[in-house]
Amino acid sequence: MLERDSPTPLYEQVEALIKKNILNKTWPKGKKIPTETELMKKFGVSRGTLKRAISNLQKNGYLVQRQGLGTFVQADIEIPLERGLYSFAEYFQAHHIDYSNKILSAKIPKKTSKDIADKLGITITDKYLCLRRLREVEGENIMLIENNINIANAPHIETADFSKESLFSIIERYSKETVEYSETKYSAVGANSEVSSYFNIKKGAPILYQEQLVHLSNNSIIEFARVWIKSNHFTLKTILHRK
Amino acid sequence: MLERDSPTPLYEQVEALIKKNILNKTWPKGKKIPTETELMKKFGVSRGTLKRAISNLQKNGYLVQRQGLGTFVQADIEIPLERGLYSFAEYFQAHHIDYSNKILSAKIPKKTSKDIADKLGITITDKYLCLRRLREVEGENIMLIENNINIANAPHIETADFSKESLFSIIERYSKETVEYSETKYSAVGANSEVSSYFNIKKGAPILYQEQLVHLSNNSIIEFARVWIKSNHFTLKTILHRK
Helix, strand or coil: CCCCCCCCCHHHHHHHHHHHHHHCCCCCCCCECCCHHHHHHHHCCCHHHHHHHHHHHHHCCCEEEECCCEEEECCCEEEEHHHCCCCHHHHHHHCCCCEEEEEEEEECCCCCCHHHHHHHCCCCCCCEEEEEEEEEECCEEEEEEEEEEEHHHCCCHHHCCCCCCCHHHHHHHHHCCCEEEEEEEEEEEECCHHHHHHHCCCCCCEEEEEEEEEEECCCCEEEEEEEEEECCCEEEEEEEECC | CCCCCCCCCHHHHHHHHHHHHHHCCCCCCCCECCCHHHHHHHHCCCHHHHHHHHHHHHHCCCEEEECCCEEEECCCEEEEHHHCCCCHHHHHHHCCCCEEEEEEEEECCCCCCHHHHHHHCCCCCCCEEEEEEEEEECCEEEEEEEEEEEHHHCCCHHHCCCCCCCHHHHHHHHHCCCEEEEEEEEEEEECCHHHHHHHCCCCCCEEEEEEEEEEECCCCEEEEEEEEEECCCEEEEEEEECC
């Protein structure tokens, strides 16, 4: 298996063997891989060599370490569009995926952006709340979320605590309306410098980009969201019927 | 407008002015821009300077030249998922967008790929037809399409002329079944070397990637498609309802 005389370092050889097990599905997606002790025995290498191989595979998104549980093959995060409009937070909760939010900023911009005003259907003398959050899943920043909320349709929403509650429930409480539907668009874009630094990827690396205009039950627009999603292992899934 | 003493070349200044007109929607998406003669007069520059600015904006996907019609601001191609399973060809026809197909290859691989066999639900001793096509829209290669067709469910389909007819109608004729639905996935990936050379973009540049498993009315799987889509101006659009 390992070539001890090879110019390729042992940790790289171990890395290649583990990768092979993942790609040929000997170790399936989402499943736990053998323990460090078992792998040291299997490959006949030191703990240091093994740790280095595993750490590289984590950085490249093949493996994920879960505190107290072990090392797992990274599972695909598949967002089923059939579920309709629900938040990524609700998706993670439903799939028992640990996540956390970091609020980067929550403020009413002094200068209203013309582009965002156009989306919200307000004028540039009107105001909106711009909420920017970073979502972390299993130790990895995977989403930068920007919500631009039309405060005229949800008075005093800027006083809410966005760290404790889902955005949709906050919106429903302040607007006294129900979140009804969204117009949602997806595309592939290159990471800008902000996104690349949050996600620890190269500038220009592929990002799944979502734009979403959220409507309330009284048909008014409550928010325009922009979401940058780290693209490794992240897919949108849908069933399309021939009409 | 133009600074003739500036170290920035005139064509770059013209380029910036045109870009500004596009971004602030003075020249809306999909609309014709003024003629070369009008622009030369407007900016007070030579035809050579103007042509260089326009050519750069074409390369970067802001403008598109249509033979005999003039220069247009590139329009967004928005694929509405609500339309259900229909081919990109049908979309382009419905929107009067000129496109052409180039068949790169149509053959039954000697060695059956395990991954594709798994998707099609066949064994590695079974055979499939691999059809690879390049789609050009307005002088630009925008899609690389690979269809892996289970020939057991559409006997002799390898003898069809794929350059003349839509793939779904060929499939329906040879399978004697109706195309019913697909399981479709989208993600953002980096361009591999093949895709980057067809699309004239850098390796690793963002690409919208689609995988699609197509089912017939008798519920059998007829094809597994992989599509690489040049991402500039290309979005998926959907309406999501809160359930």
